[in-house]
Amino acid sequence: MVDFSLSDPDRAVLDGVAAEAKAGEKYARHYDDHEEEVLPKSFPEASGFPPIQQRLRGRSGHDTPMLVLQVLMRIEREAHCGVPLRQPPTALGNAALDAAGTAVQKARWGHLMLAMSITEPGAGSDTKAIQTTARLDGDAWVLNGDKIFVTNGVRCDGTIVWATVDKSAGRGGIKSFLVMKGTPGFELVRKERKLGIRASDTAAYAFRDCRVPRDHLIGGDESVPRGEREGSASYKGVLKTFNMTRPFVAAGGIGKALGAFRFARDRLAEAGIVVDVDEGPTCRSAAAQALLDIEADIEAATLTVLRAAWLASQGKPNNLEASVAKAKGGELCRSGPQRAMEALGAMSLSHDYPIEQYLRDGRITDIYEGTGQIQRLVIAREILGYSSEELT
């Protein structure tokens, strides 16, 4: 039977995550205003909260699957307009290493914080159009190209870089390489200045005749498949990681809408506007109706991410559901905070209140890890039965 309820231990985990996220609110504006700064590894307040691994101990097999709980934790974290009190030790590149690296590579580099360098100034959604090249020269790969929008690119120890070893081979020629910070020819060009999520560092890189050892090719397979639709093993491996990260990204956007909703609800309650669901729509104020609309939308979006995460936790395919969740979350993080701001009026624009930051921070949800348009393309292919060649 379908059951969306949470066990008591799950509830306790989420409450703990919420309390910790709330403690991080005091730093939010500082890092929003000082984008040039990078967050410390941990803030003093972190010592007041147990590490997440400790929280998760003692959960039984009857509790919510881990992947689903992670999504719920993300929603709760993002619903607080704060910064993480502890920085996670890993980044997107670690997921790629896990998905496509050899056992030796995982053992060697798994403890490092690895960013992921895919996007280029001229290649975003169209990943196969990347121009960064890797050429084998003796016992080294020589990388040349520019990368942008590298999340955690300033603080990471190194990065996984997508580059093509043979442009004529299309996707098949795209491989990924580990490049450590400090490698000659690898330059951190700048820290990007963004509309939102300014506490998250985003970097631009340049690679100029950057030599990395031959065994830094992730997965180790130097062959270039021809005429294969899906590309090399490491390309496929990385794309596969999106099926889990998309619901997770959507959860971030839902959290922003939820935070804006809670703030608006509490402020309106102070002004005497409380939603009464028994009251007919003709008796309800526009502000109360706005709250109801936003709440319903949050609920719907949350269910889509929970389903996508649950399918992944069961080892079932979730390509369609992950994209549905991402598309829905991407919409919600725009509409939810906007409507909440309207209910509150011009005060929403002051930095004395968090609500405008929810809109700015949430806005990225519909862009990164596949734009809303790309998600719709994925959904269309799935429900119409087309391949990526047949429907572009």
Place this chain on the structure above:
Amino acid sequence: MNFACNETDDILSETIARFAAEELRPRLREFEAAGSVSQDLHTRFEALGFVAVDLPEDLGGAGLGLTTRLQINRRLAEADAGAALALDRLGPAAYVIEAFGGRDLLKRYLDLLAKRPEMRVALVIDPDVISAPKSSVRGEAAWIASGCADVLVGLGRAGAWLLESGFVIEAVRGAALHAAGSSRVRYDGRPAHAWHDPSSVARALAKIRLYYAALIWGVVADAAGFSRRYALDRVAFGKPIAHHQALAFLIVDMHIVVERLGLLIEDAARRIDAGEDGAADAASAFIDAIEASRFVGPNAVQILGGHGFMRDYPVEKAMRDCRALGLLGGGLDAAQDDAGAGLASAKSQELAA
């Protein structure tokens, strides 16, 4: 019926568009960082003679009406809506002073502004003015798009007031319209003027709403245009992204929204200039402007993808600025009230006839 502008409007529009393109656009991030526009820019703008363009000639204006004023707002906002607000030292408070205090009072403040180049007048919406104003007013506006003010004008549902002292403005950081400044204002004082007259509220509010709607018009028109040009230039999956229907149709929808908004604004302004009651039309145009801001701003960012999220491009600023403008002038819900009241009264007149 005539959809063409007259020659005077065309010349004005060209002049102001050139000023916006040459003086504002290249410096918008500079004004944003400074939280104001430079005094020399004020001087150059005022030398163009656009300051009181919609006010009668005997008040020192050009007598060209609201329609022209709104074109100027639109053109300035195409470059930077925050700068447009900053350059207008009297701003939409003019419409409150005019509606309640009449031409003599308006002239008094126009003369003062002409004498004191640093003087500013700010407008707040005061929800407490629901009946005859009291001998003192007290309250706060958590955010206004102004860095300073020498005169504070408050407008409520039933009346208005004007304070020459008894208010404190303190700078706060804000989300948008940075060039105009950003403050919290607390007021507690005896107004120099206090008025109770709901029909004057409606007249002032109609112009205020159109004033902000025209600024939104400029922002969304420019954001739609910028993202359209980007979509023609940017290649993904082997062709310009404008060739992908998901984006082509989005670009079309944005274009339609901008066109529709312009027509609604011009129609309402024309009615007001002709001496008709344009309150409901102005409220409708403002509602449409808010919807346009919610649709076009974020989608201009969307078309640029990750680049749209970066401050290297102007669309993230457009998204913030048009969102902010739609929260001024009393916002959406009050406009819906007034547009609805207008429709209801039209219906009852129809029934009576």
